[in-house]
Amino acid sequence: MIPACRLADLPRGEAHRLDIDPPVSVFHTDDGELFAIDDTCTHQDASLADGWLEGCEVECPLHASKFDLRTGAVDAPPAKLPVRTHEVVVEDGTVYVRLSTEAPNLPPCIASRLAGGPA
Amino acid sequence: MRTVAVVGASLAGLSAARSLRKRGYDGRLVVIGDEPHRPYDRPPLSKEFLAGAIGEADLALERDDEDLRAEWVLGVRATGLDRTERAIRLADGREIRADGVVIATGAAARTLPGTEGLAGVHALRTLDDARALRDELARGGRLVVIGGGFIGAEVASTAYALGLEVTVIEAAPTPLAGPLGEAMGGIVSALHTDHGVQLLCGVGVKGLSGERRVDAVLLEDGRSVPADTVVVGVGARPCVEWLQGSGVALDNGVKCGADGRTSLAGVVAVGDCANWYDPHTGIHRRVEHWTGALERPDAAVATLLAHGATEPGAPRPAYFWSDQYGVKIQFVGHAAGADSVTVEEGTTDDRSFLAVYRRAGRPVAVLGMNQPRLFTRWRKQFTAAAS
Numbered sequence: 001m002i003p004a005c006r007l008a009d010l011p012r013g014e015a016h017r018l019d020i021d022p023p024v025s026v027f028h029t030d031d032g033e034l035f036a037i038d039d040t041c042t043h044q045d046a047s048l049a050d051g052w053l054e055g056c057e058v059e060c061p062l063h064a065s066k067f068d069l070r071t072g073a074v075d076a077p078p079a080k081l082p083v084r085t086h087e088v089v090v091e092d093g094t095v096y097v098r099l100s101t102e103a104p105n106l107p108p109c110i111a112s113r114l115a116g117g118p119a
Numbered sequence: 120m121r122t123v124a125v126v127g128a129s130l131a132g133l134s135a136a137r138s139l140r141k142r143g144y145d146g147r148l149v150v151i152g153d154e155p156h157r158p159y160d161r162p163p164l165s166k167e168f169l170a171g172a173i174g175e176a177d178l179a180l181e182r183d184d185e186d187l188r189a190e191w192v193l194g195v196r197a198t199g200l201d202r203t204e205r206a207i208r209l210a211d212g213r214e215i216r217a218d219g220v221v222i223a224t225g226a227a228a229r230t231l232p233g234t235e236g237l238a239g240v241h242a243l244r245t246l247d248d249a250r251a252l253r254d255e256l257a258r259g260g261r262l263v264v265i266g267g268g269f270i271g272a273e274v275a276s277t278a279y280a281l282g283l284e285v286t287v288i289e290a291a292p293t294p295l296a297g298p299l300g301e302a303m304g305g306i307v308s309a310l311h312t313d314h315g316v317q318l319l320c321g322v323g324v325k326g327l328s329g330e331r332r333v334d335a336v337l338l339e340d341g342r343s344v345p346a347d348t349v350v351v352g353v354g355a356r357p358c359v360e361w362l363q364g365s366g367v368a369l370d371n372g373v374k375c376g377a378d379g380r381t382s383l384a385g386v387v388a389v390g391d392c393a394n395w396y397d398p399h400t401g402i403h404r405r406v407e408h409w410t411g412a413l414e415r416p417d418a419a420v421a422t423l424l425a426h427g428a429t430e431p432g433a434p435r436p437a438y439f440w441s442d443q444y445g446v447k448i449q450f451v452g453h454a455a456g457a458d459s460v461t462v463e464e465g466t467t468d469d470r471s472f473l474a475v476y477r478r479a480g481r482p483v484a485v486l487g488m489n490q491p492r493l494f495t496r497w498r499k500q501f502t503a504a505a506s
Contacts, residue, residue: 046491047491049492050491050492050495051495052495052499061494061495062447062449062491063409064410064413064414064438076413077130077133077160077180077413078160078162078180080179080180080181080182108167108172108173108174108177109167109172109173
């Protein structure tokens with residue numbers, strides 16, 4: 001498990017980005033739920049933590065694809081692939097993320113940049 | 120309704136087809152497109168695709184597992200709409216009868232008269248245009264872009280990154296003054312000169328020189344700008360000629376209500392060809408933005424399926440973006456009518472700032488350069504205030 005932040009430092013309606021590779025973001029919804037997903041939009045290099053959080057969905061800050069925080073599914077173009085979801089655990093006021101073991105769906109421009117580089 | 124024809128197979132047409140199925144329409148669905156391709160995404164054509172960073176498969180708008188149960192009639196143009204027979208006439212002589220029609224025929228790049236047939240002269244609108252231009256840019260050399268609007272600026276930025284020597288020519292004193300206003304248009308278009316791309320403003324183009332292939336752009340002030348390749352980015356015109364005499368009222372595209380309805384029952388229009396009534400400002404606006412083509416078809420389809428008995432919801436304020444020289448440019452609202460523009464965060468010199476346009480103290484538009492997080496917050500507030 002990776003520690004993300006103190007729960008007290010992540011107000012409702014906000015997101016916290018973990019600068020790991022690939023980055024992961026934890027979202028605290030207006031209803032008080034916590035979700036973690038891959039931070040990079042599957043269409044292009046944009047940080048979903050900078051996006052528009054509404055209910056259990058986050059809209060990419062650039063091109064309006066919306067991702068379901070619960071499932072990672074994407075609703076509308078230009079993105080076509082889901083983001084990974086990660087398990088969130090809160091212990092003693094700290095938010096932890098347990099990373100998915102699936103392969104991430106990175107956008108083509110990043111995937112080609114990473115190809116050949118360290119995993 | 121037993122048959123719905125969607126005329127136009129780009130983002131607006133695809134969004135309409137998706138919306139029809141999502142709203143439970145179970146009848147025959149025919150999607151007609153004049154290009155031979157399945158729906159693809161156009162914004163990357165001037166950016167990542169032109170740069171060679173992504174390929175054609177990456178442009179597909181449909182998901183691999185998506186099945187809209189549509190008949191795709193591609194590579195053939197619609198030439199007429201017969202209101203009495205309720206039929207779409209196609210260029211190959213076929214007719215498709217439909218109870219409901221979604222007009223999504225988009226817009227076509229404007230051209231310079233007298234430049235047809237001259238090699239090295241390109242427009243950029245379609246995948247085929249982009250393929251041809253990409254091959255041409257790979258030869259390197261001097262590129263002259265006629266038109267300092269978004270398409271022209273993005274092509275200039277991509278060509279600069281590919282190592283070409285680039286000149287941008289803009290007839291107006293300031294590029295992008297229409298969408299961004301004079302002050303911000305000047306700041307955003309300074310990205311060209313930041314990178315050593317030559318920007319010539321306030322001068323019109325008289326013509327092109329060259330025998331079989333273009334060799335220079337001739338300006339109205341007598342100057343001549345040498346060119347190996349020329350891109351003409353002087354805007355687009357709505358593709359509605361095929362509707363002449365159909366009974367569908369035309370005025371800068373298809374004249375529509377706030378919900379996409381046209382002057383003919385059972386016919387709605389969406390995307391770049393549609394001049395929707397804007398309840399915020401009380402005027403009609405033909406919005407050529409990607410997000411409009413994505414979002415508005417759902418309202419038009421609701422109108423179509425309800426036989427016009429819908430209350431149009433307020434559309435989200437117009438939003439568009441551009442990527443130039445590695446800078447993300449985002450804009451929401453309408454700059455026209457603003458009486459002030461103030462930089463609220465960052466500085467224009469750093470090309471990283473957020474500016475708010477106001478009219479009588481009320482925000483009417485927001486511009487961000489390399490400020491996606493802050494811009495998104497403003498866009499959220501702005502959209503909430505408008506609805």
